[in-house]
Amino acid sequence: MALFLANVPVFLVLFVLLGGARAEQARYQSAKENFWAVMRRTLSESKVAGQEFVSDLEEGVSDPSRASGTKSDLGVGSVRLRTGSGFSQSSRVRLRASDPKERAARRAFEYLKVVGLPDSEEVWELSLGLAHESGESADELAAVAVRRAQAKVAEWRAAVFEGEASPDPLWLRAFLEAKPEAFFISTEEARKLAKSFGDPMTGAPPRANRFRPQSLEKMRFPRWLVGLLPALALAGAATYVMAGKIGTEAPTPLRLVFLGLFFPLLSFVLMGLSTSLWGLFASAPKRLSNVPPELHPEVGDLRTAVIIPIYHESAEHVFAAVLAMRESLLGCQRLGQYEIFVLSDSRDPLIAADEERAFRRVAAIGDDKIPVYYRRRSKNTRQKAGNLEEFFERFGHRYRYAVVLDADSVMVGPTIVELVRRMEAAPETALMQAPIEPMGGETVLARSVQWASSVSGPLLMRGLSAWAGASFNYYGHNAILRVRPFLECCALPALAGEPPLGGHILSHDFVEAALLRRKGYAVRAAPDLGGSYEGLPPTLQEFVARDRRWCQGNLQHLRIAVSAGLAPMSRVHMVLGAFAYLAGPAWLLFLATGLSLSITGAMPLEVILESWLLTSALLLGPRVLGMMRVLANKEARRAHGGALRLLVSGLVELLFSAALAPLMMLHHTSIVLSILLGRSVRWGGQSRRARAGLSAAVRSEWAATLLGVTLGAALIAFAQTMALWLAPVWVPLALSIPIAALASSARVGTLLRRAGILAVPSETHPDPVAERVEHLRAVTVSDSAGRFRDLILDPVLVAAHLSRQGASLEGNTELSQEELELCRRALRVGPASLEQSELERLLESPACVRYLHAEAWCAWPVESWEVSRERPQLPPALPVAS
Template sequence: MDLVRERVAGLAPAQVFPALPEDAPLAMPVQSLAHRPETRRTLPSGLIARRAFVIGGAAALTMVAAYQMYLVLSVGGLTVLEAIVLALFVILFAWIGFSFTNAMGGVFAMIGRRGTPLGIDTAAPLPELTRRTALLMPTYNESPTRVFAGLQATYESIEQTGAIEAFDFFILSDTTDADVWIAEEASFLALRERTGGHSRIFYRRRARNIDRKAGNVGEWVTRFGARYEAMLVLDADSVMTGDCVVRIAGAMERNPQVGLIQTLPVIVGGRTLFARLQQFAGRLYGPLLAQGLAWWHGSESNYWGHNAIIRTEAFASCAGLPHLKGRKPFGGHILSHDFVEAALIRRGGWAVHMVPWLAGSYEEGPPSLTDLATRDRRWCQGNLQHAAVLPSRGLHFVSRLHLLTGIGSYVTAPLWLVMLLAGLLTALQARFVPPDYFPSEYALFPSWPAQDPVRAAWVFVGTMAILLLPKLLAYGLMLFDAEARRGFGGGLRALAGVLAETLISGLAAPVMMVTQSSAVIGILAGRDGGWNPQRRDDGSVAVGQTLRHFAPHTLLGVALGLAAWAISWPLFLWMTPVILGLVLAVPLVIWTARPRRGDPLLLLTPEQGAPPPVLTRANELTAQLGGHAGVAEAVARLASDPKLLEAHRAMLPACGERVPGDYSPERLVARAKLHDAPSFDDALKLLTPKEKAAALGDAKALDRLLALSKAA
């Protein structure tokens, strides 16, 4: 029987179902990165050959490409610039070669998969659950309507499976915006009323955002984790089907050695061209790449931060993240916590698996290139922090490879830019710098830059083939799946989508190259990116803001174009994709960020053509609850809703009284300002956003605000 129900038995109705259950503490010690824990580690049979194929195959391809590039550049001997170009080419080709062999692993997995990994058989009846699982929905200044609509859709889908008794739901708010905070509380109370889930839907807001999302989840573990066998971590835009949730919860029960199971979230809900490009690419190419990862990762898979179920014991005992030494942006708490948590859980002897073939896991993507750049800036800083985690004692080599790929996903951008500039300088040198026929040191022949243009063309063709073949492989596999083919609108329509996505993504690639390079340089210079909430709806951006943000990209494109033109017309044509993408950066960003309504002629995905019921329900609830409208002013809302005000007071820690050790300056300053404020409007003008939130969390300041509001 539910422990919460046992606790509240016999109480008066007004006292039943508080915002949180009784505490069930679970110790979560901070892990040492310098000491190797005692663990058991086994490598399942077959993975050695698979890993040799993926890693060794990438190495073999890289060696062949490196030799061919050497022959291209070594005509007349290697100059310093040519040596730099060669070294960068080897590193970057290894990156795309690794992606290619991983995709080939995905082909093998999709063609030859047999059995039911982790006992998850999608054709079998749903398993009976005997253990309790908590669904955690962390949120930070997000639209409450969207968050609670998605959570209700997931709740109802689980309820339809008949397994709702095995789950509790926690909204874990780190919201700092006072108006959003009160809207969250109102949405929480309304969600309980709509679902009748008073005994299993809970809400908690932290006044201090210690360690961001990792700290948010960690605080829940140390306070409530002992009550639950597992926790299913969601994101603010996550929606999951009951079938998917119950099956991974059952797999966690049947496999006591497993610490984490990661699903493959499918991107949905795109309203802009940019978002639909991500949807299409993720839906068509994503499963192939994810199947490849699962094929050779095995029990050393990764964690993407959400839509994954985690054994609470494994997380608590292994994933307490330390603070890194030094100052921001490299020091402090670990921003990209998910990769590190997976590595530490595996280090502790628990298996980490990925199940990309299990349907029913969904998320949303950034609506514009500007929003992607903002998110990438934060991820970039977090991934570069992984350089300090790499030397940790006891990590599995595959876990270290995850960390390296996370770093490489951003470091490769400035490397591409440097190689581009070095290649351009090499061409300038060959065009305008005469060879030195009389070097200061003895030499039999003069040395000057020269290349083999025919072989260079073949190297370019081979590189592009390695880069684009995974897309064609994914498209080919889709053609042999009748259901998937119908979902993408047929083979020809899907092919047109592939061509459109490749063209637009090709134009956007140099823009992201420069943006990510700028982010890396800023982080290396010591600039912290902060923590900004994500936009998930309309991606439209102001023209002035876009010009300021992307004008440097345009200027760089013009400069590259003029330099290439000055050298030779063939070089200009060769560099046209990069030059065109940079010169068109501003119109490209604005064009792809505009909301588009109706069914797209291109870029159709199965979830758009035939939305799963859980997504349809989430969209219906979003519309019913107010769509994408903003939130009301917090104090006015509390003053006009006595029940909400009563609930708000009850949910405050210590009922709004200062607890020992709380020396928050915002609380004291808010009290002083409100004491001096002659009117409600003056009070709102005097309070900063942080002070307003602090005032709503303080009993005396709240009383003063309400009194001023009534007098207005």
């Protein structure tokens, strides 16, 4: 630039002298041409600013948007080749030229980039060749160049994969990004590269690591923990007393069934109470935050991955949470290096388009200190467990630790750093579970659950930590794990038989903790930490659907619990987890048996009432102890709205839980029976927003209403006294529809929040990171027009969309007159000019999708879209972490 400015006066004088004489006109023209040649040579080694200045001088065009260097929020920058790839990296910005052929080459160049080829000189030269090969008119050049680029890609694909099915589109893009030379070398050499890059037909990528095969064998000599004896002893004593109150004239089978159910049900309730007592009286666990002196906060080998597996989730919330957590990590004194991965298993191309758009916006606000990557699998085999397995096999060698979060999880930066610190201070620990605090509840049900968790959850967490010690459990998210032991121990074997009780293990978390313990690693909790949050299902229907998934996995654990080599506490976790759902049908059968004994006169009705009151009092134990803890702490008391509101909240939660208990008993009974009858769960996305209404309550609770009305009518008609004592069971069942509607009501939940009822610390003293998530939704939000545009322009998403319709990219594009008019309007004015119903109509027609995909690259301003990616699936290679 300095050389240019120094020569400008000389050349201007030269122009004046030459322009003064008409006889020297020819020399003037020649000097002018020499002037621009000198300019180009002078600035050939300069940066983008010099090129843009000269181009503007030649064209006489001033474009403020280009001069300012701004770029669309849809872009994430150009693809950069890895060093040593053999390709010359492009280091200049190719400006919009006045030459029609160069403009056409630019469109072909952008198409080749979105297919997967890099921003390199070789690809640009190929694009120029595609545009300069023909003599078409200027209006047709762009379309011809793009079609030639498409034909070039199709020809190369057919040559390399001759005689095979079409390769997976997502795999093909990753292959060309990693091995761009394959597009320019011979066919045989390209085939060799493809064979070394995973499986192109299934889309399986290359993997740096493999899980070691594991096996599960039957236990020969089962053992029980001493920690269970207090609850079992008290339950045994109560069962002995109960047996004495049942008359000897009672039928032996009914008597045995009643007592056989009473003992495990009472034991289960007593374990919850005893665990809370452990938490109340146990001292706070010793903190492991004292890092050894040789560890410095800036140490570079503690590389940690923060991974978030998602499936048909709200991309708006997930990536807003990613931004908030990255900001929180950047704001604290970090121990090690962090990278964030969003691992998508979404199959719906429209949802995938939202995810990619949100990711591009996050990457545009990027910070190189904590990069964010987004990866979507070609095939979502084995659901979440398979998603995590592929990540660890592919990228696990890069990291020492991994923090696993759920789609609705938020963990603040200091908590993540503290978990890394504790793991580094305890080398024998392979997994550490953080407490999980529910937040953001809008409905009555969600607010009730998060209040109970806030009051009694800390005691249960601390008590279970003191009881289990190094054999704590894993809840599947909001935890940190040591990657190397996880790879060595946690391959999940398939269970013999067919689903739902056989096949792949559905609930992987309990099993992974048990496998780590089997190899001698410690699994611990960090009950004193905060800043670890999750969302809750908003409606009763969503709660039941989630319980349906969890129940199937927990019943599978009963088979795993008898496998050889597992730690005894790991077996206890699995049995208690399964009984949490088996308790529903057990309570129903217990009530039916007691009712039969009372009708026959073998057991007085007062005995049933005593057992009911005893169980209810024990169930209230953890909540009472939790309220005592909160009332004794001034800060905790204020965080829950004060003493008065806390007591009122306890009463509201008690009444609501009592009304909901019979409904959940029936739902769990139905779930268990359906699983035992062979009905397997379908994996689906979870709704995070309250949308259920009265119609949903009627559909889910009509059977419970019918049972409650029938039972109540029969008792009132034939046993009025018994009807009064059993009213806590049949009255909620008869009113199950309004109770379900009330539980799922966001309006009533809002009223309770304004009144300070069921208040929790995350509301009265909200975490800045959680608040930041809500603010950042404005950055990651999407809309139907943008979603439509992203899908149409992306070959991978188009192929996936057509595949869901049983079609492919290769097909006819014959359109009706009305469809053609809609397509032309979308191409001419843009998707935003169409109504939602019109967009849906176009997406439902494979021919329209093919037509739009072929033409949009010629009609829409793709340069401003900046479709090139930063290769989110392929972070830079690193040596294997220790």
